[in-house]
Amino acid sequence: MPRKKHIKIAEVKKISNVFGYKDDNVFQNICGYFGHKSGFTLELGCGQGDYTINLAQIHSSKNFIGVDRKPSRIYNGAKHANEIKITNVGFLVGYAELLAEIFAPESVDEIWITFPDPYPRRSSMKKRLTHPRFLEIYKKILKNGGVVNLKTDDDTLYNYTLKVIEELGLKLIKGSNDLYNSSKLSDEEKILTKYERQHLAEGKLIKLVRFCF
Numbered sequence: 547m548p549r550k551k552h553i554k555i556a557e558v559k560k561i562s563n564v565f566g567y568k569d570d571n572v573f574q575n576i577c578g579y580f581g582h583k584s585g586f587t588l589e590l591g592c593g594q595g596d597y598t599i600n601l602a603q604i605h606s607s608k609n610f611i612g613v614d615r616k617p618s619r620i621y622n623g624a625k626h627a628n629e630i631k632i633t634n635v636g637f638l639v640g641y642a643e644l645l646a647e648i649f650a651p652e653s654v655d656e657i658w659i660t661f662p663d664p665y666p667r668r669s670s671m672k673k674r675l676t677h678p679r680f681l682e683i684y685k686k687i688l689k690n691g692g693v694v695n696l697k698t699d700d701d702t703l704y705n706y707t708l709k710v711i712e713e714l715g716l717k718l719i720k721g722s723n724d725l726y727n728s729s730k731l732s733d734e735e736k737i738l739t740k741y742e743r744q745h746l747a748e749g750k751l752i753k754l755v756r757f758c759f
């Protein structure tokens with residue numbers, strides 16, 4: 547492993563806005579960090595937390611948490627948020643699979659899933675972050691009416707997610723297979739992530755799905 551990455555993994559837990567899924571009382575720690583204000587917006591597979599940080603700048607009275615299993619990626623976002631003095635942002639090093647063990651029922655306002663690994667093979671379908679097993683987890687922690695947003699460049703994941711929504715009888719709020727050539731965009735929808743910039747530079751179309759339970 548490169549030395550820089552090794553250092554980031556060792557250092558990430560020392561950053562004040564970072565929490566680890568293996569920590570004791572992680573949910574209480576998160577609530578304490580945000581001053582016990584209720585309601586969180588999560589970015590799953592946040593990488594270096596572009597959505598988390600930008601959403602927090604748009605909505606300064608709400609709390610935002612980026613979740614990623616890779617501590618070296620979270621390191622960059624967590625440091626950056628502290629450097630630019632954004633206090634309504636936290637990061638959780640952990641797996642989306644464990645969210646219902648960490649967050650209290652109905653404690654989450656909204657979920658963003660930004661450019662997740664598409665897992666195109668049928669054999670790894672269960673790893674897609676919009677597979678029904680993940681949706682069950684999201685449903686537990688989301689408040690009534692809480693919204694899930696998926697942004698992706700991947701056609702298979704986009705169509706798969708629409709199919710899951712239909713099969714489970716969920717409420718589709720928006721489905722666009724070419725976001726930047728569709729209706730007027732909200733400030734939230736315009737946020738770009740590291741991966742999104744790469745996909746746009748390659749001329750790929752960006753897709754958005756928004757739904758609730």
Ligand SMILES: C[S@@+](CC[C@H](N)C(=O)[O-])C[C@H]1O[C@@H](n2cnc3c(N)ncnc32)[C@H](O)[C@@H]1O
Pocket residue numbers: 590591592593594595596613614615616619640641642643660661662663739740741742
């Ligand atoms: C393609 S990257 C996208 C990163 C960022 N959202 C962006 O758009 O720049 C996908 C991220 O999802 C994370 N990830 C994949 N599966 C995950 C899971 N089950 N739980 C938490 N993070 C996951 C990976 O570690 C990786 O950082």
